[in-house]
Amino acid sequence: xxGRALTHVPASAKRGDIIEIKALISHIMETGYRVGIxxxxxxxxxxxxxxxxxxxxxxxxxxxxxxxxANPFMSFFTVATESGTIAFSWTDQHxxxxxxxxxxxxx
Amino acid sequence: MSRLTALSASLxxxxxxxxxxxxxxxxxxxxxxxxxxxxxxxxxxxxxxxxNPGMLxxxxxxxxxxxxxxxxxxxxxxxxxGDAAVSMKGVAARYPAFSAVLNRPVDLEQRINLSRTSxxxxxxxxxxSKELLALTVYVAHQSRGMPDAVExxxxxxxxxxxxxxxxxxxxxxxxLSCAQCHDENWGKKLSGSIIPQAEPTGYPIYxxxxxxxxxxxxxxxxxxxxVRAQPFDYGAPELxxxxxxxxxxxxxxxxETPAVRP
Numbered sequence: 600x601x602g603r604a605l606t607h608v609p610a611s612a613k614r615g616d617i618i619e620i621k622a623l624i625s626h627i628m629e630t631g632y633r634v635g636i637x638x639x640x641x642x643x644x645x646x647x648x649x650x651x652x653x654x655x656x657x658x659x660x661x662x663x664x665x666x667x668x669a670n671p672f673m674s675f676f677t678v679a680t681e682s683g684t685i686a687f688s689w690t691d692q693h694x695x696x697x698x699x700x701x702x703x704x705x706x
Numbered sequence: 707m708s709r710l711t712a713l714s715a716s717l718x719x720x721x722x723x724x725x726x727x728x729x730x731x732x733x734x735x736x737x738x739x740x741x742x743x744x745x746x747x748x749x750x751x752x753x754x755x756x757x758n759p760g761m762l763x764x765x766x767x768x769x770x771x772x773x774x775x776x777x778x779x780x781x782x783x784x785x786x787x788g789d790a791a792v793s794m795k796g797v798a799a800r801y802p803a804f805s806a807v808l809n810r811p812v813d814l815e816q817r818i819n820l821s822r823t824s825x826x827x828x829x830x831x832x833x834x835s836k837e838l839l840a841l842t843v844y845v846a847h848q849s850r851g852m853p854d855a856v857e858x859x860x861x862x863x864x865x866x867x868x869x870x871x872x873x874x875x876x877x878x879x880x881x882l883s884c885a886q887c888h889d890e891n892w893g894k895k896l897s898g899s900i901i902p903q904a905e906p907t908g909y910p911i912y913x914x915x916x917x918x919x920x921x922x923x924x925x926x927x928x929x930x931x932x933v934r935a936q937p938f939d940y941g942a943p944e945l946x947x948x949x950x951x952x953x954x955x956x957x958x959x960x961x962e963t964p965a966v967r968p
Contacts, residue, residue: 603765621754625762627917670759671916676731 600648601626601697606687608701612679620651620659622687623672624697630665648690649673654683679705731955732889732903739959741903743893743967748914752966760843760912760964763919767844770837777828783841786825790848798846799854799961802950804861810943811950813864815842815921833940839919843910846963853960854907856953869951874945878935884948899968905956906949908965919964922949 602625609618624646631643639695643665651673658677682705690696741749752756771783771790787793802811805820812820818841819830831838858866873884887896888904895901909922914922923945927937938944 603762605756605761605765605917618780621756623756623759625759625766663774668914670762672757 601689601691604687604689604697604699606699606701606705608685609703610681611704611706614679614681614705616679617676618679618703619674620648620685621672621674622651622699623670624687624689625689628641628665628667628669628671629638630662632665635698644689644692645687646671648688650688650690651675652686652688653677654681679703681705730889734958736904737956737959738903739962740877740905740967741908741965743902743961744898744966748966748968749776752908752962752964757764757918758912758964758966760910760919760966763840763843763910763912763964764847766836767838767842767847770841771844775826775828777822777826779825779827781826783821783826790845794845794848796849796855798849798963800856801857802946804859804865811862811946813922813946813949814846815923816941816946818842818845834921834935835925839910839921842921843919843964846910846961849961850963851960854953854957856950856957858954862954865947866951866954868944869947869949869954872948873951878930878933880933882933884929893959904952904960905959906952907921907956907959908962908967910963911965911967915968922952 604622604624606623607619607621612618626646627644628646629641629644629667631641631645633641635641645665645667646663649659649661649663649671650657659673659675661673682703684700684702686698686700687697688696719740741752752760755761768790774780774782784790798814799812801817804810805812807820807824815833815838818838820836823830856862859870876883876886884904887901892901892903896903897955906922906925909921909925911925912919913925923940926948927940930937
């Protein structure tokens with residue numbers, strides 16, 4: 600199950616500025632390779648896709664695999680072009696998606 | 707198990723290298739947060755609230771703080787205590803604290819559960835449950851940056867002494883005391899990691915090895931397991947005495963919850 604997310608986008612930036620975007624989400628990222636205390640396999644449960652869009656345009660995408668640690672954290676850069684919405688979406692292997700948005704003002 | 711074997715081998719090496727001198731307490735002005743002994747990357751992760759995974763537990767704890775407790779009183783924590791940023795500021799820095807009800811010290815987790823059972827008339831959360839950890843992290847987070855203010859009083863003194871005795875007592879198949887590593891050999895290496903002073907000012911912590919948040923009791927039990935001793939059960943008075951001694955020993959250091967540790 601996908602849990603809470605923490606994202607960071609600068610509230611305001613000058614046009615053309617390079618800005619850092621950060622996104623952290625709560626997820627166990629169970630690899631599927633481990634066994635429980637009685638020896639039964641623990642089923643794989645991971646987030647597979649992460650997408651970030653800026654006013655609808657995709658600016659960053661990542662595919663996650665079992666080697667990614669629990670509570671995946673992404674940090675990347677983009678150029679502030681216009682005011683609007685930066686949207687983050689995480690999709691797990693079951694197809695469940697969680698979306699979080701942040702507003703940015705570009706002067 | 708190979709990691710444990712490596713650990714014990716290096717423990718022995720470390721201890722053979724030390725003199726047989728009695729454990730000396732670390733002078734107050736030389737006490738340093740465990741944060742000083744982690745890598746720069748881990749420290750950066752702790753100090754950035756978007757990168758610190760412990761902050762996710764703070765969010766979970768805030769939701770529990772504001773939700774009805776599910777007990778007969780149908781009250782939330784916030785209904786009585788209001789804004790945690792005000793009412794809980796500095797509280798965690800004073801825990802474990804003496805409870806007149808139990809006539810002995812209780813740690814923050816136990817105090818939260820006391821309020822749940824007596825005020826909210828709800829069932830206590832299990833030790834190390836996601837809910838109890840989240841609520842504890844949320845409450846302790848309100849004291850971040852404030853100095854650890856655990857004091858020795860007439861009431862707490864015997865329990866601090868009991869904790870100190872446990873800290874200095876050899877135990878387990880490796881026959882090691884906490885003090886042999888954390889008083890006598892802090893700053894040196896053990897299995898490639900630097901031995902910290904065991905200052906508990908960032909708990910509950912997000913431990914990268916655990917990939918989740920965990921309590922000080924969990925950490926203490928892990929250390930006992932590592933020296934091949936039988937760990938005390940969660941909630942055992944001995945563990946609380948140890949927690950109290952450690953928090954008293956770390957007095958004056960800033961609270962860091964949620965700290966990030968390797």
